[in-house]
Amino acid sequence: MKSAYWLSTALLGVMLGTAAMVSTSRAAEPLKIGLLEDVSGDLALMGMPKLHGSELAVEEINKSGGILGRQIELIHLDPQGDNARYQEFARRLLSRDKVDVLIGGITSASREAIRPIIDRTTTPYFYTNQYEGGVCDASMISMGAIPEQQFSTLIPWMVEKFGKKVYVIAADYNFGQISAEWNRKIMKDLGGEVVGEEFIPLGISQFAQTIQNIQKAKPDWLLTINVGAAQDSFFEQAAAANLNLPMGSSIKVMLGFEHKRFKPPALNNMHATANWFEEIDTPEANDFKKRWHAKFPDETYINDMGYNAYNALYMYKALVEKAKSTKLEDLRKVIATGQACIDAPEGQVCIDPKSQHTSHRMRLISVGPQHQVTVEKDYGTIQPYWLGEIGCDLTKKNDKDQYTPSHLPNKS
Amino acid sequence: MSAELFSLFYQFADVFAFLILSAAGLAIVFGMMGVINMAHGEFIMCGAYVTVGLVRIGLPLAVAQGLAAVTAGLVGVVVEFLIVRRFYKRPLDSLLATWGLSLIVTQSMLLIVGSSITGIGTPEGSFAIGPYTFSTYRLVLFACAVAVLVGLYIVFMKTRFGVLARATMQNAEMARALGARTGRIYAISFGIGAGLAGLCGALYAPTMTLIPTMGATFVVESFVTVVVGGANVLLGTAPAAVFLAMIRMALNASYGQIIGQIGMLFAVILIIRVLPEGLSSVLVRRGR
Amino acid sequence: MLKLLDGAQTLGKGWTFWSCFLIVLAAALIYPAFADSYDVGNFSYFLIWIFMALGLCLMWGYGGMLSFGQTFFFGISGYGYGVLAINMGGGSTTIAALALAVVMAMIAAGILGYFMIWGGINGIFFGIVTLSATLVLAFFLGQTAGPEWHIGPARLNGFNGMKGMDPLAVGDTYIEGSALYYVMVALIVVVYIGLRMLLNSRIGNVIVAVRENPQRAEMLGYDVRKYQLLTFVIGSALAGLSGALYTSWGQFITPSSIGLPAAAMPIVWVAFSGRSDLTATLVGSFLLLFAFQTITVYSQQMALILMGGLLLATVMLAPQGFVLGIGKLVVDRWTGHRRGDTNAVMADTARLQSDET
Structure with a gap:
C-alpha cells in the first residue's frame, strides 16, 4: 500500500515537473x-x-x-x-x-x-x-x-550655395530614375534648371564621355545618384580629369562610404543629407x-x-x-x-x-579635400x-x- | 573646333583602350587556345589587387603594375597546370571549370581581403583643351593598349616561340611529332594570356572601385571583342576593337550610355550575321 | 508510338529502366502526403527550372547549338505571361496567358533562329549572338522604370520588376501548394516523354546527325537548317515555359532573371548533369538546384566557394557530367558481375563521348 502511495506521489511530481517545464519553455520560446x-x-x-x-x-x-x-x-x-x-x-x-x-x-x-x-x-x-x-x-x-527627407533638404541648399544649374548622373533603373524625377520637381519649384540628365546602365565603369558631356553643359553642381561599385568609378575618373564641381547626393558617403574607399580628393566637395553617418x-x-x-x-x-x-x-x-x-x-x-x-x-x-x-x-554633411566630413546644417526631425x-x-x-x-x- | 576633334579622338581612344586591354588576354586564351575562360575577370581582379598591394608598401605605380601583370601570369601558369590542362580536348567543359574557379576566387577574396579595398588614386594629372579637361592617364592607357597589340604581334608572328605556339594551337599532335614541347607551350601561352588580363587590371586599378567582383565589368566586352575578331585572333581583335569602339563612342556621345551599350551588342549580332567567321575572315581573304 | 520511348538517342531502356522510372514517379506522386507543405512548394519551384534545362539539353547536347539565350526566351515568356495575365484578368484566363506566353517565346525563337541559322552562324558565334540578344533585352527592360513603359495596365517597372499578375488559376482557385506540385510533375513527365519520343524518331536521328556532321547530313538530302531551327524553337519554347511558370509562381519577374549571371545558369546545370542525355539533365539539374539551395541555406559565406568547388570537382572527375559519371560507375560495378552487358554499355558511353567538338 505504502509503495503505491509513493509511486503515485512520484508520478504526480513528475507530471507537475513536466508541466512546469513545458510552461517555462513556452515562455522562453x-x-x-x-x-x-x-x-x-x-x-x-x-x-x-x-x-x-x-x-x-x-x-x-x-x-x-x-x-x-x-x-x-x-x-x-x-x-x-x-x-x-x-x-x-x-x-x-x-x-x-x-x-x-x-x-x-x-x-x-x-x-x-x-x-x-x-x-x-x-x-x-x-x-x-x-x-x-x-x-x-x-x-x-x-x-x-526617403526622397522628401533627403532631396527637399539637399537640393535647395545646393541651389542656394552653388547655383541654379544642375547636371544629373543617375543609375538607369528605378532608384535613379525616380530620384531624378524628384530632382526635376524640386528644381522646378525653386526656379532652377536641369542642364543635363544622364542615365547610366548598371555595371558601367567608364565615364570619359560623361565627364565631357558635363563640361559641355557647364552646370553649377552635379547631382550624383549613380549606384553600385562599378559606377562609383566615376568619382576617381572625374577627379583625374580635374572636373572639380560641387556634388550632391542622397546615397554617397553615408551609404557607400566612398570617402573611405577612394583616395582623397576624389570625393572632395560632396554634399549629402543623411539620418546617419559614422561621423x-x-x-x-x-x-x-x-x-x-x-x-x-x-x-x-x-x-x-x-x-x-x-x-x-x-x-x-x-x-x-x-x-x-x-x-x-x-x-x-x-x-x-x-x-x-x-x-x-x-x-x-x-x-x-x-x-x-x-x-x-536629417543633417547635411560635406566632404573636404582630405575626405574629412563636416556637418553643415541640422534640419531637425x-x-x-x-x-x-x-x-x-x-x-x-x-x-x-x-x-x-x-x-x-x-x-x- | 580642335577641342571637339581632340575630344572625339580621346573618347575613341578611351573605349578602344578598354576593349583592347580587356580582350588581349582572352584573345590568346579563348581565341587561340579555345579555352572558354570564365575566370578571365578574376585574373583582371588579381592584377588590380596586387598593384594596389604593392603601391601600399611603397613601390612606384609603374613597377607595381609590371609586377602585378607578372604575378597574374604566374598564377595563370599554375592554374593551367592544375586545371585548364585537362580541358584542351573538351573546351566546352572548360567553361564549367573556370566558372567554378571564378566563384571560388571571388568569394575567397571577399572572405580574406574584405568587401572592398581603398583605391590608390589616378596619377599623371590632367590637361585642358578648349572648354574640356582631360585625364592624362587615359592617354597612357591608350598607349599601353597599342603597345600590347604591337607586342602580341611581335611575339606571335616574329619569334620562334610564336611560330611554335601557333603551330601547337593549329595541330598539337603534329607539332609534338615535329619536336615542339607542346605542354610547355600551352602553359606559357596561358600564362601570357593571364598576364595580359592582369595587366588590364593593373592599368585600370587606379581608376576604378576595387571589389572582388570588379572583373565582371570587363568580361562581356572582352568575349564580344574576341569573337567579333574571328578565328584569326592576331589579325581580328584590333579591327574588332576599332569597329566596336567607333560604334559605341558615336552612340554614347549622341544618345547616352544605355543606347551605346545596346547598340554595341546589336552591332555584334549584325557583324556576326554578315560575317559568320568574324572580321578576320575578310582580312585574311584580302591578305591572300 | 510507344516504340519511340526507347532508342539509340536516349539512355535507359527495357523493363529495368522503366520500372525505375515508374518507382520514381510513384514516389514523386505520394511525396506530398509525407512532406510538409514548404518542401512540396520548394520542389515544385525546382521543377520550374527543369524545362529550361531540358530545352538546352536538346539544343546543345543533341543539336550541337550552344545557346546563351535560354534566359532571353525565359524573359520574353515570363514578361509575356505577366502582361497577358494582367490584361486579360485573372481566373482561368491565366492558363491561356501561359500558353500564349510560350507561343510568344516560340515566335521570338523562330525569328532569331531564322536570322542566325540561315546566316550560317554556328559554334561559339552562336553562343555570342544569343548572349548579345539576351543582354540587349536585359538592358532594355532594366531602364523601363517610368510609368510610360506599360502595356495596357501592366507596367514593366524596370529593374524593380513587374508584378501584380495573378498566379495560374482555375476559376477562382489559385493553383498552389500540392496542386501546383502535381501540375509540375505532370508537365515534366509529358515534356520528358515527348522529348524522348522526338529524339528517337526520325527527326531526332537527323538532329543528331546534323550535330555530328552537318555537311554529311546535307549531302544525304536533309535541309539541315530546318532541323536546326526546329530544335532551336522547341528548346526555346521550353525555356519560355519555365519563364511563364516562374512569373506565375512568384507573381514577379525582373530583368535580373534574364541578364548575366542568370543566363549562364542553364549552361551550368546542363554541363554539370551531362549534356548528352535527357535523363541525365533531368536528374542532374534537379540535384544541382537542390544542392545549391541547401548549400546556400546552411553555409552562409562559404556557399559560393562550395558551389564552385562542386562544379570544378565534377568536371575534373566526371568528364561526361555528374549523373552520367555516377551512372557509369554504377553500371561498371553492375557489369563487373555480368560481363555480357559491358559491350552495350561501352557502345553507349562511346556514343556519349563522341560529340566533343
Missing part, C-alpha cells in the same frame, strides 16, 4: 527574426554592415532580457544578390521557420520580390534601406530615409559606435543601412512591447496611434501611421509626409503599390 541580407557577391559591401547591425541589436536585446521576456533568435540567410533566392528564402523563412518578423533586402528589386509573398501572410516586414520612396503597403515598415558626434551616437566597433573591430564604416538595420530591431521591440503581441494587426494598432517611437542614436524616430515610413533627424499628402493612408486602405511623382494613386 524565442521570438524568431528572419533576416535576408546579401553577404556574398557584388552587394556584400553593403550587406555586411546590415548583418552586423542586426547581430549587434539582437545581442544587446537578448542581454537586456529580450522582448516581452522572450529571447530572440536571428535566422539569417544569404540570398547572394539574386532576386529568385530572395523569393525562395522569404518563403522558407515564412513557412518553414515560421518567423515572427521578416527583415532585410538591399536593392529595391529584392524588396519588390519579397512583397508579393509577405502580402499574403500576416507577418510584418521591415525594409531597412533608404530608397526611392513611395511604397504604400500595410505589411511593410520602412526604416530608412555624427553626439553622446548617443558615440556610445553606439563604441559598442559596434567593440563587436566588429574590422568594420570599415558603419553605414546608414547597417545603422537602420540596428534600429529596426529596436523598433520591432518597441512595437511588440507596446502591443503585447507579435501579430501584424496589433503592431499596426500601435503604429496608428502615432506613438511608435524609439530613441535611436540619431535622436528620436517615429513611424508615420499613414505611410509606415520613419521620421528622421523631418516627417515622411509625401505619401500621406498624395493619398496613401494605410490606416484606412492597403494599396500594396509603389507611387512616384509621375505615378500617383487614382483619385477615387
